[in-house]
Amino acid sequence: MRIYEAKDYEGMSRKAANIIAAQIVMKPDCVLGLATGSSPIGTYKRLIEGYENGDLDFSEVKSVNLDEYKGLSKENDQSYYYFMNEKLFRHVNIKPENTNLPDGLATDDDAECTRYDAVVAATGGIDLQLLGLGHNGHIGFNEPAQEYAKGTNCVALTQSTIDANSRLFEKAEDVPRFAYTMGVGTIMKARKILIIVSGADKAKIVRKAFFGPVTPEVPASILQFHNDVTIVGDEAALAEIQEFI
Numbered sequence: 001m002r003i004y005e006a007k008d009y010e011g012m013s014r015k016a017a018n019i020i021a022a023q024i025v026m027k028p029d030c031v032l033g034l035a036t037g038s039s040p041i042g043t044y045k046r047l048i049e050g051y052e053n054g055d056l057d058f059s060e061v062k063s064v065n066l067d068e069y070k071g072l073s074k075e076n077d078q079s080y081y082y083f084m085n086e087k088l089f090r091h092v093n094i095k096p097e098n099t100n101l102p103d104g105l106a107t108d109d110d111a112e113c114t115r116y117d118a119v120v121a122a123t124g125g126i127d128l129q130l131l132g133l134g135h136n137g138h139i140g141f142n143e144p145a146q147e148y149a150k151g152t153n154c155v156a157l158t159q160s161t162i163d164a165n166s167r168l169f170e171k172a173e174d175v176p177r178f179a180y181t182m183g184v185g186t187i188m189k190a191r192k193i194l195i196i197v198s199g200a201d202k203a204k205i206v207r208k209a210f211f212g213p214v215t216p217e218v219p220a221s222i223l224q225f226h227n228d229v230t231i232v233g234d235e236a237a238l239a240e241i242q243e244f245i
């Protein structure tokens with residue numbers, strides 16, 4: 001596990017974008033696993049700059065996103081489809097047909113999970129998976145549980161996740177209660193994992209996830225078993241793991 005400490009959110013974003021940019025330069029037709037949330041917004045900004053100044057070409061890049069809220073359409077400004085379009089896709093030359101997310105409006109959960117697993121498999125596998133970290137250790141929307149989900153699944157969000165994400169919605173009641181998420185098994189199959197963490201509120205879970213016991217009760221802890229994980233965090237988020245850096 002490599003750990004890079006950046007001074008602040010901006011520094012974290014630059015470092016993470018450099019790692020993703022290196023992946024794109026080394027393999028122009030790479031498959032990127034992408035994430036939503038506040039953590040990757042700065043990273044996507046830097047990638048857009050890389051495209052605008054001619055350093056990065058997304059024309060052959062494929063992407064698969066981790067998750068999507070159940071019940072939200074692509075046009076809903078809270079959907080992860082909308083987020084990805086606003087924060088990255090529409091600003092670079094990635095082909096829309098090469099970008100993939102679970103379908104928030106699917107009605108048959110099992111069929112949608114099977115479909116999305118097939119979509120991910122058809123890409124040939126994820127070269128680099130970008131991850132944020134939930135306050136309870138969730139990755140994608142894989143919440144603390146008794147066991148790890150292997151493939152895409154429809155999950156009931158925990159109250160703590162609903163509360164954390166309600167800051168982005170007008171009313172807490174508007175936060176969907178269910179989401180489709182890529183499974184932990186699929187995430188673990190990514191060739192490289194890049195996890196970004198920022199802010200003092202992540203410090204405790206960072207220690208628990210990466211230096212505590214491996215358990216589905218802290219979903220991100222399984223990343224300790226992956227052989228190519230890079231953590232990029234700012235000083236505040238890495239405050240509790242200083243002895244390991």
Ligand SMILES: N[C@@H]1[C@@H](O)[C@H](O)[C@@H](COP(=O)(O)O)O[C@@H]1O
Pocket residue numbers: 035036037038039040066067131132133134135139140141161165
């Ligand atoms: N489903 C997303 C995750 O993919 C994200 O990594 C995490 C942390 O979000 P943030 O980066 O805003 O702290 O929570 C959300 O619920």
